[in-house]
Amino acid sequence: MSVIAVAAAPHVRELFLDPGTAAALRRLGEVRLPADGADVGDEAVLARLLADADVVVTGWGTAPLTAAVLAAAPRLRLLAHTGAGVKPFVTPESFARGVRVTQAGDAMAYAVGEQALALTLAMLHRLHRFDHALRSGADWASAKDAPPRRELRGATVxxxxxxxxGRAYLGLVRTFGARVLVADPYLSDAEAVALGVERVGLExxxxxSxxxxxxAPVLPExxxxxxxxxxxxxxxxxxLVNTARSALVDETALLAELRTGRIDAALDVFDAEPLPVDHPxxxxxxxxxxxxxxxxxxxxxxxxGAIVVAEIDRFLRGRQLAHEVRPEQLARMG
Structure with a gap:
């Protein structure tokens, strides 16, 4: 029977593995969990957990597959990550050892797209400005004094x-009647036509817009x-809506622009996280x-969680993985 090590803290397991999904995972093999209170961010703890594991399920805070961890895990052949970004966990050594990698980024795309839509709508209708004014004690007339409000229908995004x-978001805003421009060097003209968008350069x-x-992902460029x-x-x-990565934006320049009041921004990501309580x-x-x-x-x-379990099932049956990350793909992932 294959051994599946779930290298995630209890609160992470609860988020991704509901009772039905956890039961499905147990049907695939012997599930090993960290000892109570064990920190899977500690390489020594992870090495012990993976001692006879064939598969490891990773989550936030899991230590990377360093040479030392791999040396303690001779049977390990698959890393299945519950999120999208696998760079914190995989290493050149793990790929060299033949450990395959899969991830569940597809599961999160719609949620991120939907929040980006919600932020877009909130800003178009200046809800953030109204809320700030009322909470800060502005009188009724002053609270109403906001820049003109606009609708998403007919807007250029x-x-x-x-x-x-990005595709989840653009699909949603197009449903609301927006015209969409896309800047992406990897998007072909044919794909742009299929998506119903206009492909243009960034400037x-x-x-x-x-x-x-x-x-966009975080890449050197x-x-x-x-x-x-x-x-x-x-x-x-x-x-401006940023639900991607803070590194895409020069935060100092953004702060300076925002302080002029010329533009508005909705931000889910920051250079310093947690965001300091005194941040401007x-x-x-x-x-x-x-x-x-x-x-x-x-x-x-x-x-x-369901994607991870399905990928492990495919792997153990010798079938093709649906969400595999290969070494040459890693450089293009954020």
Whole structure:
């Protein structure tokens, strides 16, 4: 019988493995859990857990598969991650050892797209400004004094990155009647036509987009891709939504632009997380903040758990994995 080590803390297991999914996992093999109180972020703890494991299920805080961990886990052949980003866990040594990798990023795309839509709608209707004014003690008339409100129907929305989340978001805003521009060097003209979007360069997208939503991965070429010059291209009263990664944006430049009041922003990701309690973003009326929770719906977590179990089942049966990450793909993943 195959041994499946679940290298995740209890609260992570509860989020991703509901009773039915956990039962399905147990039907695939012998499930090993960390000892109570054990920290799977400790390489020595992880090494002991994987001593005779064929499969490891990873979550937030799991230690990487270093050479030392791999040396203690001679049978390990699959890493199945409950999230999307596998870079913290896989290593050149793990690929060299033949450990295959799969992940559940598809499960989270819709949730992130839907939150990006919710943030877009909230900003278009200036809900964040109204809320800030009323909570800060502004009188009724002053609280009503906000920039003009707009509808999503008929609006032009720029999407940077035709990723899974980008495609989920653009599909949703198109349903509301928005026109969508996409900047993504990997998106072909044929794919753009199939998605019903216009493919343009980044500078053109910024200049034409009253609404901008970021969905690109963090790669050497995307770090800081939205800096002061790019922000200056946005139309007055533009709205920026970032549910992707903070590294895509020069945070200092964004703060300076926001302080002018020229644009508004909705941010789910930050350079420093947790966001410091004294961070200037918290005090600006034109900023809508969420604590890096765009993917955190109940349904998203349950889908992720189901994907992981299905992938392990495929692996153990010798079938093709549906969500495998190969070494050459890792460089393009955020």
């Amino acid at each position: 720029g999407v940077v990155g035709a990723s899974r989340t 053109e997208l910024l200049a034409r 009253p609404v901008l939503s970021l969905h 995307t770090i800081g891709m939205i800096g002061a010059p790019e922000l200056a291209l946005l139309p007055d009263r533009a709205l 973003f918290r005090r600006l009326p034109n900023v809508l903040l969420t604590p890096h929770e765009a993917a955190g719906t109940v349904e998203s977590r349950r889908r992720a």
